[in-house]
Amino acid sequence: MRRKHTEPDPVLVEVVPSRWDDEPIQRAQSMLAGLTGTSGVSLEFLAAAQGLRFCIRAASQHEMDQVLA
Numbered sequence: 001m002r003r004k005h006t007e008p009d010p011v012l013v014e015v016v017p018s019r020w021d022d023e024p025i026q027r028a029q030s031m032l033a034g035l036t037g038t039s040g041v042s043l044e045f046l047a048a049a050q051g052l053r054f055c056i057r058a059a060s061q062h063e064m065d066q067v068l069a
Contacts, residue, residue, distance in 0.1 A: 008062070011061050012055055038066055038067055042056070
């Protein structure tokens with residue numbers, strides 16, 4: 001008999017900074033400060049020839065909701 005999968009699926013969200021932001025450093029600091037103290041979350045950097053992309057991966061939708069709040 002197969003065991004039922006009970007762990008939640010991970011959630012991936014791409015972070016897209018505004019090109020018209022007057023204070024991008026302050027926005028980045030605020031985002032990183034929001035990630036501190038949150039378990040089950042990682043910040044990922046994706047590098048390709050087209051450029052650099054940023055993603056936040058959470059262990060479940062519940063953790064992602066905490067990050068986005």
